[in-house]
Amino acid sequence: MKATGIIRRIDDLGRLVFPIEIRRTLGIEEGDKMEIYVTDNKIVCKKYVPAMGQATTSIVRPLDALGRTVIPMELRKMLSLPLKAAMQIFVEGDAIVLKEYEEKCVFCGSSADLMDFKNKRICAVCKEQLSKL
Numbered sequence: 001m002k003a004t005g006i007i008r009r010i011d012d013l014g015r016l017v018f019p020i021e022i023r024r025t026l027g028i029e030e031g032d033k034m035e036i037y038v039t040d041n042k043i044v045c046k047k048y049v050p051a052m053g054q055a056t057t058s059i060v061r062p063l064d065a066l067g068r069t070v071i072p073m074e075l076r077k078m079l080s081l082p083l084k085a086a087m088q089i090f091v092e093g094d095a096i097v098l099k100e101y102e103e104k105c106v107f108c109g110s111s112a113d114l115m116d117f118k119n120k121r122i123c124a125v126c127k128e129q130l131s132k133l
């Protein structure tokens, strides 16, 4: 799974803008339908290709002119995403993978002095403690 370093918020209406660079790379255009499903605490969005069939648990939603798709409420509920959740965007093969971007340390829950460590958020205090192990 390739981290793109891009973080986007889901808006009031549950829509998320897929970054243009990623849409270009994956050949996703206005009017395309996106197949969306949840796996492993992540939301996976793929260009829907009817011939390939659809996973039974996925939901198909169109991409609008601004490159947005509504992330279905059912899926947001499954992941207990808050309103306007910040999502970290990854690319995995031909799929766009969304993970909630939490502004807190994975170890202590602090939101001060955060940095990225192996795709997790960690605070300066915990980093200091880890370095002494």
Ligand SMILES: [Zn+2]
Pocket (backbone or CB within 6 Å): 105, 106, 107, 108, 109, 110, 122, 123, 124, 125, 126, 127
């Ligand atoms: Zn911490």
